[in-house]
Amino acid sequence: MxxxxxxxxxxxxxxxxxxxxxxxxxxxxxxxxxxxxxxxxxxxxxxxxxxxxxxxxxxxxxxxxxxxxxxxxxxxxxxxxxxxxxxxxxxxxxxxxxxxxxxxxxxxxxxxxxxxxxxxxxxxxxxxxxxxxxxxxxxxxxxxxxxxxxxxxxxxxxxxxxxxxxxxxxxxxxxxxxxxxxxxxxxxxxxxxxxxxxxxxxxxxxxxxxxxxxxAREPPESTGDDEPVASADARIAVADDAAFCFRYPATIERLREAADVVTFAPTAGDDLPDCDGVYLPGGYPELHVEELAESPALDTIGDRASDGLPVLGECGGLMALSESLTTADGQRGEMAGVLPSDVEMHDRYQALDHVEFRAKTDTLTASDGSYLRGHEFHYSSASVDRDATFAFDVERGDGIVDEQDGLTEYRTVGTYAHVHPESGAFDRFLDAVGTQPRTK
Structure with a gap:
């Protein structure tokens, strides 16, 4: 082409x-x-x-x-x-x-x-x-x-x-x-x-x-191998609505190569479908605080996450997984309550850059010591508990706090960074989901 x-x-x-x-x-x-x-x-x-x-x-x-x-x-x-x-x-x-x-x-x-x-x-x-x-x-x-x-x-x-x-x-x-x-x-x-x-x-x-x-010209082909991802024999639930609309098509394609992908709309009152893992992309949760605060899906995610369900949230997903979300004009709503943080919106952006993380330990999207590249752009900041655990040290970028990102609780990880499937992050996520007992 x-x-x-x-x-x-x-x-x-x-x-x-x-x-x-x-x-x-x-x-x-x-x-x-x-x-x-x-x-x-x-x-x-x-x-x-x-x-x-x-x-x-x-x-x-x-x-x-x-x-x-x-x-x-x-x-x-x-x-x-x-x-x-x-x-x-x-x-x-x-x-x-x-x-x-x-x-x-x-x-x-x-x-x-x-x-x-x-x-x-x-x-x-x-x-x-x-x-x-x-x-x-x-x-x-x-x-x-x-x-x-x-x-x-x-x-x-x-x-x-x-x-x-x-x-x-x-x-x-x-x-x-x-x-x-x-x-x-x-x-x-x-x-x-x-x-x-x-x-x-x-x-x-x-x-x-x-x-x-x-x-117009046709580009050269890639010289590297395009390794197929191993089947995870799992069902991945992906949030898909006006609050969670920032996802790369290649990410959904990669997930579908190995798993059954089912979407749900938290702002429309959907509950979390039966699944073996959850992906909450970024988007505009700050524009839908009331709907999210009343969403049965967030309540269910909170319960299932505490039982060990793998949950990955990126930026807006991180915000929805937190204890609360407060808009720039002071509207506050309770979120899923999985991650020990409270998120507040600001009038100016808080971070905008390509980022690089180094994993402190094995986590949902990276193995211990490996590097992960992504991008951050957000108007919110997160206040985290003193004993909060982070999966990544930030080598480039801002992260969540104190040059750290990947807020972690149970088998849930929330990041301010968005990553592309070419990073290998979603292959790692599929591996983690595949180790869960299959939900029927």
């Missing part, structure tokens, strides 16, 4: 709208599109999934490594892969858009804000192209999409100013109706604020889909 990366000159230039318009334009030309996102984000991919009607792939060198990155890319389906970048093209020391494009050896299409420029758009794009050579990186900046560009003389001026080796690949016209609402952690999820399909299709009409396909 051939592909290309849509990269911005900076954050806020309109990469997500340009990506969605490109997906829709390629679909309109009769192509099956596989969306993907550079970096660890969950929100932009949710919009990709709504428009493309297929899950977006996560491509992050820190989380997956080069082999894992390529494996995850090639697990996608379709005629062409459209990869949305993260921040500006060269921004990020662990997994920048440029690093992802270089690892995949696919071209970069630069999204440039053209609202108040013509020749300057070309100068900006040329600078991004030549910077790759200046830092001795093999990054192919092959063309430009002009964001917020009018037609006629405006578009012609941009096209004519570009040098021969920078293709003009069309424009996204100024379209105020394509602004996606945002809040803490980023944009609204795709299912909450889907863009108007007719407006999106109109925005993609000026794009040159034939030229985009012409510059």
């Amino acid at each position: 051939k592909g290309f990366v849509l990269a911005g000159t900076k954050s806020g230039v309109g990469k997500t709208v340009a990506t969605l318009a490109t997906i829709r334009a390629l679909q309109g030309a009769g192509h099956a599109v596989q969306p993907a996102k550079a970096g660890p984000d969950f929100i932009d991919p949710s919009h990709h999934t709504v428009v493309a009607d297929t899950p977006s792939r996560t491509l992050d060198l820190w989380l997956e490594g080069e082999d894992g990155l390529r494996r995850n890319y090639h697990r996608g389906t379709g005629d062409v892969c459209v990869v949305e970048g993260v921040m500006g093209l060269y921004d990020g020391d662990c997994s920048s858009t440029a690093m992802v494009a270089e690892a995949l050896d696919i071209p970069v299409v630069l999204v440039v804000d053209a609202k108040a420029g013509m020749e300057s758009v070309a100068a900006t794009a040329l600078g991004f192209q030549e910077y790759a050579s200046a830092i001795d990186r093999d990054i192919d900046v092959a063309g430009v999409i002009a964001q917020r560009a009018h037609g006629g003389r405006h578009a012609e001026g941009i096209r004519d100013a570009l040098p021969d080796d920078l293709a003009y690949l069309g424009r996204i016209p100024p379209t105020p109706d394509l602004e996606i609402p945002d809040r803490h952690l980023g944009l609204h999820m795709g299912s909450e604020s889907p863009l108007d399909d007719e407006t999106l299709s109109g925005a993609g009409e000026p794009l040159r889909t034939d030229q985009l396909l012409d510059i």
